[in-house]
Amino acid sequence: MEVNGIGSQSFYEKITGQKSNKKDSGNEFYKSLSDTMDGKTETESEEGKYNSPQNTDIRSWVHYYNISPKAVHTIEPEGENTVVECSVRKITYAESDNVKVSIANGYVYKAQVNADNSTVYVEQKSEEGTVKGYEVELSKVKEDTNNPIEQMALETWNKAGESSKSTNNIDSKWDEALLQFYNFVEDRVKNGAPKFQVGGSELSIDEWNHLLEKIDGNLDDIKNQMAERIKKIKESQDNNKTDEISEKVILELLRNRTGNDIAESDTAESDIVESDTAESDTEKAESVTKSEKDF
Amino acid sequence: MKTEQLERYFKEYYDLVYRVAFAQIKSHADTEDMLQEVFVRLLRYQPEFESNEHEKAWMIRTTVNLCKDLIKSKWHSTTVNIDTVPEEEKAYFKVPFIEEDDTLWAVLELPEKYKNCLYLFYYEDHSIREIAQSLGMPENTVKTNLRCGKKELKNIIKKVR
Numbered sequence: 001m002e003v004n005g006i007g008s009q010s011f012y013e014k015i016t017g018q019k020s021n022k023k024d025s026g027n028e029f030y031k032s033l034s035d036t037m038d039g040k041t042e043t044e045s046e047e048g049k050y051n052s053p054q055n056t057d058i059r060s061w062v063h064y065y066n067i068s069p070k071a072v073h074t075i076e077p078e079g080e081n082t083v084v085e086c087s088v089r090k091i092t093y094a095e096s097d098n099v100k101v102s103i104a105n106g107y108v109y110k111a112q113v114n115a116d117n118s119t120v121y122v123e124q125k126s127e128e129g130t131v132k133g134y135e136v137e138l139s140k141v142k143e144d145t146n147n148p149i150e151q152m153a154l155e156t157w158n159k160a161g162e163s164s165k166s167t168n169n170i171d172s173k174w175d176e177a178l179l180q181f182y183n184f185v186e187d188r189v190k191n192g193a194p195k196f197q198v199g200g201s202e203l204s205i206d207e208w209n210h211l212l213e214k215i216d217g218n219l220d221d222i223k224n225q226m227a228e229r230i231k232k233i234k235e236s237q238d239n240n241k242t243d244e245i246s247e248k249v250i251l252e253l254l255r256n257r258t259g260n261d262i263a264e265s266d267t268a269e270s271d272i273v274e275s276d277t278a279e280s281d282t283e284k285a286e287s288v289t290k291s292e293k294d295f
Numbered sequence: 296m297k298t299e300q301l302e303r304y305f306k307e308y309y310d311l312v313y314r315v316a317f318a319q320i321k322s323h324a325d326t327e328d329m330l331q332e333v334f335v336r337l338l339r340y341q342p343e344f345e346s347n348e349h350e351k352a353w354m355i356r357t358t359v360n361l362c363k364d365l366i367k368s369k370w371h372s373t374t375v376n377i378d379t380v381p382e383e384e385k386a387y388f389k390v391p392f393i394e395e396d397d398t399l400w401a402v403l404e405l406p407e408k409y410k411n412c413l414y415l416f417y418y419e420d421h422s423i424r425e426i427a428q429s430l431g432m433p434e435n436t437v438k439t440n441l442r443c444g445k446k447e448l449k450n451i452i453k454k455v456r
Contacts, residue, residue, distance in 0.1 A: 185338070
């Protein structure tokens with residue numbers, strides 16, 4: 001019995017052991033589907049860019065059927081994620097196995113290896129002040145990944161074995177620094193602030209600054225005094241000018257108000273002046289005649 | 296203050312104070328003097344700290360303020376150029392846990408307000424709140440300084456290249 005050819009085909013496959021052609025029919029279905037949607041697949045299949053997905057990995061369908069990654073993310077089972085957001089542990093630089101600073105992108109990545117379950121904890125701090133923590137499962141990370149968090153995790157994993165911290169060196173460094181500081185304090189208490197040679201004398205930085213401030217202060221005082229002097233001289237000159245001007249103005253006003261009286265007084269004054277000049281002329285003439293006679 | 300306590304402060308903050316001071320002064324000798332000065336202040340005033348955060352903030356703030364005083368002083372301003380880190384001084388400045396690159400030196404060339412925020416955030420792993428506390432400025436100002444500093448840094452790096 002044959003119903004639409006299904007029964008006979010599957011039976012034939014069972015006997016010959018050949019693979020089912022279901023996938024191909026599936027491909028055709030997807031092609032025709034996408035053809036109807038945007039008509040892209042024909043050209044893509046010609047170029048051989050995208051082969052139809054032969055496995056069940058849903059991510060490989062992203063390119064082939066032009067499905068948005070967001071949509072895939074929602075379909076994808078949780079176990080497939082390589083990077084999982086987790087609670088922030090607030091690890092310091094000293095606690096982390098690798099630190100990467102990216103000022104251009106405004107991020108700091110800190111990573112810490114967890115060797116027990118081969119995961120790497122990556123902490124991302126942004127310039128906005130937000131901190132996020134991620135757990136990266138290394139077994140699932142591809143080496144050529146473009147994800148910065150995955151890259152950081154890989155880098156940290158490779159680095160972790162190399163680093164070894166020597167505590168002895170650090171301790172000796174502290175002791176040296178402490179000894180230096182104690183000596184410094186002792187010296188400071190005994191001799192005061194450190195001094196240096198300036199010309200014939202020794203001065204500390206504070207004394208030097210004080211000296212310079214004094215000199216500057218003196219210079220400023222001299223400048224101010226000079227400026228005040230110049231001001232005073234100018235003011236006195238201006239006062240003289242204003243006195244002359246005011247005298248003239250008063251005289252003119254007086255002339256205008258009591259024109260006749262002043263005019264008379266003026267003529268009287270001029271008469272006096274004329275008589276004075278006449279007297280002086282006669283005196284001069286007499287002195288000249290006397291000197292001629294002496295000759 | 297007991298000797299043990301002073302030693303604890305010394306061990307905990309010696310490197311941090313050195314790096315913060317060097318970022319400002321850019322000279323090993325001056326930085327060492329500054330370091331001594333900060334610990335002398337600690338001995339002299341013996342402040343009571345409420346928490347580790349407060350302790351750290353006091354150290355950074357005192358260092359930054361003392362460095363500012365030194366930079367402003369007549370002696371320093373007339374004798375030392377502090378725009379760039381001299382090549383011979385670079386060997387003295389090492390940030391732990393982070394690989395050294397040109398970006399670090401470019402950060403140290405930034406104007407003070409950007410430099411301190413960027414340096415503490417990226418190289419000393421301080422949070423925005425801690426920076427605000429240490430430098431005595433609002434958190435939003437720190438965020439703005441981080442953004443603007445990043446732009447300025449890009450310009451400096453472009454010029455160098």
